[in-house]
Amino acid sequence: xxxxxxxxxxxxxxxxxxxxxxxxxxxxxxxxxxxxxxxxxxxxxxxxxxxxxxxxxxxxxxxxxxxxxxxxxxxxxxxxxxxxxxxxxxxxxxxxxxxxxxxxxxxxxxxxxxxxxxxxxxxxxxxxxxxxxxxxxxxxxxxxxxxxxxxxxxxxxxxxxxxxxxxxxxxxxxxxxxxxxxxxxxxxxxxxxxxxxxxxxxxxxxxxxxxxxxxxxxxxxxxxxxxxxxxxxx
Numbered sequence: 001x002x003x004x005x006x007x008x009x010x011x012x013x014x015x016x017x018x019x020x021x022x023x024x025x026x027x028x029x030x031x032x033x034x035x036x037x038x039x040x041x042x043x044x045x046x047x048x049x050x051x052x053x054x055x056x057x058x059x060x061x062x063x064x065x066x067x068x069x070x071x072x073x074x075x076x077x078x079x080x081x082x083x084x085x086x087x088x089x090x091x092x093x094x095x096x097x098x099x100x101x102x103x104x105x106x107x108x109x110x111x112x113x114x115x116x117x118x119x120x121x122x123x124x125x126x127x128x129x130x131x132x133x134x135x136x137x138x139x140x141x142x143x144x145x146x147x148x149x150x151x152x153x154x155x156x157x158x159x160x161x162x163x164x165x166x167x168x169x170x171x172x173x174x175x176x177x178x179x180x181x182x183x184x185x186x187x188x189x190x191x192x193x194x195x196x197x198x199x200x201x202x203x204x205x206x207x208x209x210x211x212x213x214x215x216x217x218x219x220x221x222x223x224x225x226x227x228x229x230x231x232x233x234x
Contacts, residue, residue: 005029008226020204038050090149094150
């Protein structure tokens with residue numbers, strides 16, 4: 001059985017939905033961010049960077065969201081084209097675009113104090129918001145083209161892949177965060193991604209994770225701040 005070290009409404013949710021989609025047995029182990037448990041020695045032994053998530057496997061702990069997702073897809077299949085399959089390279093391109101570019105830019109927007117001086121935060125926010133909107137615009141055009149090799153949920157009755165799940169969470173966070181910053185993201189500006197978000201949140205996998213982490217009934221299409229039964233999102 002896998003052990004997923006998680007915090008509510010964190011990147012661990014992406015992995016958790018993937019585990020649910022694959023029907024894999026796992027145990028969710030809370031990392032209490034309010035107590036800064038991610039920096040405790042026991043957790044640092046799993047992930048020396050002190051970041052969430054970590055997936056404990058028979059091979060040892062794996063961290064970095066993109067790495068965990070890719071590993072799961074290679075070991076268990078089903079959520080991405082198999083190595084050597086047509087479209088594999090294109091799929092990995094956009095998966096790592098989400099991980100390395102969109103997700104990373106969101107962190108820069110949500111935690112500006114890590115990157116710029118206080119006097120520069122306003123301009124930083126505006127630049128990053130514009131840049132990230134461009135990322136979502138690119139993804140929406142791919143979805144609009146019906147590119148099922150990237151987004152599986154362009155089809156009404158399809159099961160999601162890694163990219164659908166990842167994009168759903170990134171859209172959720174864009175609506176909700178930063179807590180104390182201006183509201184900068186409107187999901188309806190990206191209608192094809194928004195439609196996929198509605199399909200994703202109807203999946204049993206997403207419903208199970210939303211219930212476990214207090215994400216509400218429409219966690220991707222009309223998100224609300226989490227009300228987790230345990231732990232803290234921040």
